[in-house]
Amino acid sequence: xxxxxxxxxxxxxxxxxxxxxxxxxxxxxxxxxxxxxxxxxxxxxxxxxxxxxxxxxxxxxxxxxxxxxxxxxxxxxxxxxxxxxxxxxxxxxxxxxxxxxxxxxxxxxxxxxxxxxxxxxxxxxxxxxxxxxxxxxxxxxxxxxxxxxxxxxxxxxxxxxxxxxxxxxxxxxxxxxxxxxxxxxxxxxxxxxxxxxxxxxxxxxxxxxxxxxxxxxxxxxxxxxxxxxxxxxxxxxxxxxxxxxxxxxxxxxxxxxxxxxxxxxxxxxxxxxxxxxxxxxxxxxxxxxxxxxxxxxxxxxxxxxxxxxxxxxxxxxxxxxxxxxxxxxxxxxxxxxxxxxxxxxxxxxxxxxxxxxxxxxxxxxxxxxxxxxxxxxxxxxxxxxxxxxxxxxxxxxxxxxxxxxxxxxxxxxxxxxxxxxxxxxxxxxxxxxxxxxxxxxxxxxxxxxxxxxxxxxxxxxxx
Amino acid sequence: xxxxxxxxxxxxxxxxxxxxxxxxxxxxxxxxxxxxxxxxxxxxxxxxxxxxxxxxxxxxxxxxxxxxxxxxxxxxxxxxxxxxxxxxxxxxxxxxxxxxxxxxxxxxxxxxxxxxxxxxxxxxxxxxxxxxxxxxxxxxxxxxxxxxxxxxxxxxxxxxxxxxxxxxxxxxxxxxxxxxxxxxxxxxxxxxxxxxxxxxxxxxxxxxxxxxxxxxxxxxxxxxxxxxxxxxxxxxxxxxxxxxxxxxxxxxxxxxxxxxxxxxxxxxxxxxxxxxxxxxxxxxxxxxxxxxxxxxxxxxxxxxxxxxxxxxxxxxxxxxxxxxxxxxxxxxxxxxxxxxxxxxxxxxxxxxxxxxxxxxxxxxxxx
Numbered sequence: 001x002x003x004x005x006x007x008x009x010x011x012x013x014x015x016x017x018x019x020x021x022x023x024x025x026x027x028x029x030x031x032x033x034x035x036x037x038x039x040x041x042x043x044x045x046x047x048x049x050x051x052x053x054x055x056x057x058x059x060x061x062x063x064x065x066x067x068x069x070x071x072x073x074x075x076x077x078x079x080x081x082x083x084x085x086x087x088x089x090x091x092x093x094x095x096x097x098x099x100x101x102x103x104x105x106x107x108x109x110x111x112x113x114x115x116x117x118x119x120x121x122x123x124x125x126x127x128x129x130x131x132x133x134x135x136x137x138x139x140x141x142x143x144x145x146x147x148x149x150x151x152x153x154x155x156x157x158x159x160x161x162x163x164x165x166x167x168x169x170x171x172x173x174x175x176x177x178x179x180x181x182x183x184x185x186x187x188x189x190x191x192x193x194x195x196x197x198x199x200x201x202x203x204x205x206x207x208x209x210x211x212x213x214x215x216x217x218x219x220x221x222x223x224x225x226x227x228x229x230x231x232x233x234x235x236x237x238x239x240x241x242x243x244x245x246x247x248x249x250x251x252x253x254x255x256x257x258x259x260x261x262x263x264x265x266x267x268x269x270x271x272x273x274x275x276x277x278x279x280x281x282x283x284x285x286x287x288x289x290x291x292x293x294x295x296x297x298x299x300x301x302x303x304x305x306x307x308x309x310x311x312x313x314x315x316x317x318x319x320x321x322x323x324x325x326x327x328x329x330x331x332x333x334x335x336x337x338x339x340x341x342x343x344x345x346x347x348x349x350x351x352x353x354x355x356x357x358x359x360x361x362x363x364x365x366x367x368x369x370x371x372x373x374x375x376x377x378x379x380x381x382x383x384x385x386x387x388x389x390x391x392x393x394x395x396x397x398x399x400x401x402x403x404x405x406x407x408x409x410x411x412x413x414x415x416x417x418x419x420x421x422x423x424x425x426x427x428x429x430x431x432x433x434x435x436x437x438x439x440x441x442x443x444x445x446x447x448x449x450x451x452x453x454x455x456x457x458x459x460x461x462x463x
Numbered sequence: 464x465x466x467x468x469x470x471x472x473x474x475x476x477x478x479x480x481x482x483x484x485x486x487x488x489x490x491x492x493x494x495x496x497x498x499x500x501x502x503x504x505x506x507x508x509x510x511x512x513x514x515x516x517x518x519x520x521x522x523x524x525x526x527x528x529x530x531x532x533x534x535x536x537x538x539x540x541x542x543x544x545x546x547x548x549x550x551x552x553x554x555x556x557x558x559x560x561x562x563x564x565x566x567x568x569x570x571x572x573x574x575x576x577x578x579x580x581x582x583x584x585x586x587x588x589x590x591x592x593x594x595x596x597x598x599x600x601x602x603x604x605x606x607x608x609x610x611x612x613x614x615x616x617x618x619x620x621x622x623x624x625x626x627x628x629x630x631x632x633x634x635x636x637x638x639x640x641x642x643x644x645x646x647x648x649x650x651x652x653x654x655x656x657x658x659x660x661x662x663x664x665x666x667x668x669x670x671x672x673x674x675x676x677x678x679x680x681x682x683x684x685x686x687x688x689x690x691x692x693x694x695x696x697x698x699x700x701x702x703x704x705x706x707x708x709x710x711x712x713x714x715x716x717x718x719x720x721x722x723x724x725x726x727x728x729x730x731x732x733x734x735x736x737x738x739x740x741x742x743x744x745x746x747x748x749x750x751x752x753x754x755x756x757x758x759x760x761x762x763x764x765x766x767x768x769x770x771x772x773x774x775x776x777x778x779x780x781x782x783x784x785x786x787x788x789x790x791x792x793x794x795x796x797x798x799x800x801x802x803x804x805x806x807x808x809x810x811x812x813x814x815x816x817x818x819x820x821x822x823x824x825x826x827x828x829x830x
Binding site: 030035062065071078087091164167420424429452455 | 497606681
């Protein structure tokens with residue numbers, strides 16, 4: 001099995017999957033009308049050899065406006081699906097009323113389910129709980145919960161808030177849920193950093209690395225989170241992080257050092273290669289590698305939370321966009337727990353559910369020990385660090401629409417926020433709807449707000 | 464000083480055309496952000512097909528102006544002719560026939576044909592009507608071009624306008640977040656919120672919000688060039704050059720309701736779209752959003768002033784779903800009106816006093 005390679009939409013660059021999460025760039029391709037999950041299919045597709053790799057601003061070139069039909073020609077050169085085959089079956093809509101809706105079935109979600117019951121929705125159970133550094137006793141407790149509470153669990157994709165209620169797509173059925181209480185335990189993700197060559201196949205999230213180790217033989221690890229230290233510890237690799245932006249906890253650093261991990265602060269990273277990473281340059285020093293595994297920071301999957309109507313802040317200390325919440329995880333009338341509030345350690349994540357139902361002591365001491373980078377958020381005061389994503393002056397910001405950092409910079413003299421970059425340069429308007437670029441660009445621009453995350457959160461595909 | 468209330472396409476177009484006339488003392492007051500209202504929520508299509516002759520004339524001139532302006536602006540508005548295609552079914556409704564005879568008499572070149580002649584449509588849909596003088600553009604590139612042009616010169620202020628201040632028959636200023644801002648002239652281009660700005664008993668305009676939804680699908684190779692309007696269901700859609708199919712339904716909700724979307728509207732839109740277009744049976748909806756149509760009683764816009772208003776107060780709002788396409792020309796006409804004190808003959812039928820004197824237009828073509 002080799003890494004899948006598919007052509008990008010506009011520039012026709014070779015790209016690959018970075019993370020198995022549905023809705024992220026290149027997690028799926030439509031071939032001959034059928035959806036192919038690149039997480040489990042090692043396919044290689046080449047695009048048309050003719051490709052216009054121009055800067056975005058060329059679209060605004062005045063002579064071009066005299067021949068508007070050129071635009072149509074440009075558009076038809078994109079690598080896009082020719083058609084979509086019918087989805088089998090007969091769709092139906094069902095209404096549900098529940099006391100508790102728990103969105104996300106990972107460590108925090110299952111731990112809360114054990115306490116409050118209700119309905120838990122998840123696209124796959126256990127989430128991050130299968131990571132190699134998971135504690136076996138916690139893992140078996142979660143397994144036990146998912147068994148004994150199986151009648152409370154709905155396997156499906158949360159699609160967001162609508163006039164009628166909260167929508168969940170489960171197979172052919174669309175559920176519309178009205179809930180008295182909502183808890184977001186939908187976890188977090190890692191967003192790729194910015195550097196030249198950051199879109200090459202072989203640049204992948206640590207989640208994909210842990211899932212498909214066979215695709216990555218000689219990885220270099222990049223990131224500022226405990227998670228990247230833990231992943232690098234598995235093979236004793238090098239961890240590169242942006243100088244001045246390291247959010248490691250002391251226990252994680254000690255553990256990584258014991259396992260032979262070398263931590264290197266750097267300012268510039270370049271990936272070389274044509275159809276996959278062949279080598280890496282760190283502050284002009286060449287390293288042989290076939291992949292760059294990133295775990296930049298643990299960014300909560302904020303789209304669902306913001307789409308629900310909860311406010312968020314840019315926590316510039318560790319460059320995460322956090323839903324506004326208190327120490328107990330209360331966010332307005334709702335809860336945000338585990339990865340959704342930026343927690344990465346599995347035990348702390350599980351205990352965040354205990355804290356939310358009134359048992360905070362153990363949680364608070366673990367939070368202090370294992371997630372110290374988050375503490376200033378609760379103090380309401382923090383100092384800023386450089387963006388952990390910024391490891392080069394160019395690279396792709398928006399993979400779906402093939403927009404580079406240079407394209408964005410062309411317009412940044414006007415307004416420096418993500419919404420403006422979206423409107424002027426077209427970032428965050430492609431198939432992932434900003435799940436990567438909004439956060440990366442937001443951090444680089446130190447944008448107070450992102451974009452409006454609209455429903456559906458991932459494409460609504462119905463029979 | 465001139466104060467413009469609302470930094471949408473209309474306010475910014477007026478600001479730009481004022482600057483072109485050498486007027487530099489302009490402040491633009493915006494409650495949220497540039498283009499927050501209908502300017503960033505529309506589906507960016509233009510047409511000359513209206514069924515009141517005055518609107519039709521206005522639209523014809525607006526499209527000529529837009530086309531010329533699109534070659535000058537900072538960003539490329541991608542003004543592009545695609546036509547509109549009405550799917551009529553087995554019989555042609557009487558009302559539609561009346562509209563098409565008006566369009567014929569104005570030489571707008573539309574024609575009835577079999578829908579089967581359009582290869583992207585599924586077969587057997589019956590009669591269609593194709594109107595060629597219509598097309599698409601990129602709304603953000605219009606709004607932002609104007610914004611970029613004026614940002615260095617005009618002042619921008621964030622705040623909500625709650626009251627227009629006047630004394631002895633003249634505008635004196637306005638209240639922004641409760642604080643007085645002096646002005647010699649005030650232009651209200653606040654879209655659906657214009658009636659909130661003009662809300663005192665002697666200063667009111669009948670503009671009411673109606674929330675409507677729009678959706679885009681996942682990407683698929685470009686094929687649906689015209690804007691298709693399915694007359695029976697009110698579903699309309701067209702391809703964007705990026706590859707998504709953009710469209711909506713004509714179902715709306717009145718009032719200042721949340722900008723959310725309805726799952727059942729979205730699903731019925733998707734189902735009808737897949738029934739009409741070939742090869743997209745399994746396509747999904749990527750995103751939905753909503754915005755306000757700023758409706759007036761005669762579904763036509765309000766521009767200019769009422770002679771009974773304090774001198775120096777102007778409005779340009781109430782476009783009832785077709786405001787974006789008119790923004791370039793309307794900004795130019797408003798700049799002319801404010802600087803020269805003259806109402807252009809094109810603008811004359813649309814002044815606000817028509818609601819007081821009951822000289823309403825006969826318009827029903829809202830898409």
